[in-house]
Amino acid sequence: MVGMTTVSVQTEQLINQFLDHLWLENGTSQNTLTAYRSDLSGLAKWLAPKQLQIASTDQLQSYLQYRLQSGYNKRSQARCLSVLRRFFRYLLLQQLRQDDPTQHIAMPKLARYLPKSLSEQQVEALLDAPDIATLVGQRDKAMLELLYSSGLRVSELVSLTVHQLNLNRGALRIVGKGNKERLVPVGEEAQSWLESYLANARSYLVGNANSDVLFPSTRGTAMTRQTFWHRVKKYAVIAGVAGNVSPHTLRHAFATHLVNHGANLRAVQMMLGHSDLSTTQIYTYVAQHRLQQLYKEHHPRA
Incomplete structure (x- = not known):
């Protein structure tokens, strides 16, 4: 060796x-x-x-x-x-060599990884967990609704600015991995909570800070991914949703529920910002896996 x-x-x-x-x-x-x-x-x-x-x-x-x-x-x-x-x-x-030595090396066979998702009822419970009587609760409610509505990565969510949101068109302009830009739709429920948050809470959270961050921390600056991760964990406990729930879990739920309801896989790929359709195809397996579970649980001859 x-x-x-x-x-x-x-x-x-x-x-x-x-x-x-x-x-x-x-x-x-x-x-x-x-x-x-x-x-x-x-x-x-x-x-x-x-x-x-x-x-x-x-x-x-x-x-x-x-x-x-x-x-x-x-x-x-x-x-x-x-x-x-x-x-x-x-x-x-670059013509720095004449052959590809990796051409005949087989890729290891990997066990198919099914991402953790949540049922629609669990998502509802999680989204209802923030206390909207508080400024922070209004912010967190809007963040959770937007995350589930648009399937953002947590890094995309916490770095959003007010200029990326167009409520009139119901769309977000996202700059994702590799600085690739995409337009993502915002559902009516999320729009409603965003309008309420912008009208009632954001200016108080920003305070005197000259910031265009859409979801500022209590210091008026951009929230870290770790902070929001802890917020989601807290709301999962309040909602009684067991397991390792993270912001990424809501992104998976967004994609899984779209596919479950018949969404076109290419459209889901575009909304998630996946460069390769094969990455998005995992959600068809998630849907099939769920159907198999339901069949085994409820069919008398399963």
Whole structure:
């Protein structure tokens, strides 16, 4: 087995060029680029100096086996192989090598992950949990209603500004992963609570702060993801919704309930901001899984 080494300057430059390419061409997020750098640097350290560019299929398979023996799970292995495929295809594109050593390496078979969702009754209980007699409760009520209405990521929700919301059109302008912009509809119920919140609570929460944040904290500044996560956990307890409920759970509920009621999968993909339809297809399996459960529970010959 080849020992771990340091990454050469030449290899570091090659990795930087690849990551710059992804950022310029696709607007890949900084978090994703950091993960890609870690995966590629790990391989470069495992190989002999300056060998990354000319790595063979056998070497890559040996490295993946080394990771497996080191305790990495199949999902982590799949992500690493996906990064390697993109990297070596980039080298082909740049004519820095003539073949793709990842071409015949099979992707690990992963168990299908079904995201945790909530029933429509559980969502109703969660949305009714904030105390709307308080300013903070009015803000949180509007946030929860919007989250379920539009399926936002929590980072998108807490970073919203008043300029991104158009209540007349019932739409939000969202800048999501990779700086990709999309328009997301806002349901009538969420619109109503947003109008009430903007008329009665937001100005008091902003105070003297010169802020355009749609949902400010009690200090008038943008709320952190962690703060809102704790707010959701609190409301889940009040609503009697068991399990690990998070803002992302409401995003899953948004998509699952749309699919359950016959929504077009491509439309759900656009609203969620998924770049690949295969990511959205998981919700068809969630719906099928739920139907199978209901059948087993209620059919006399199940």
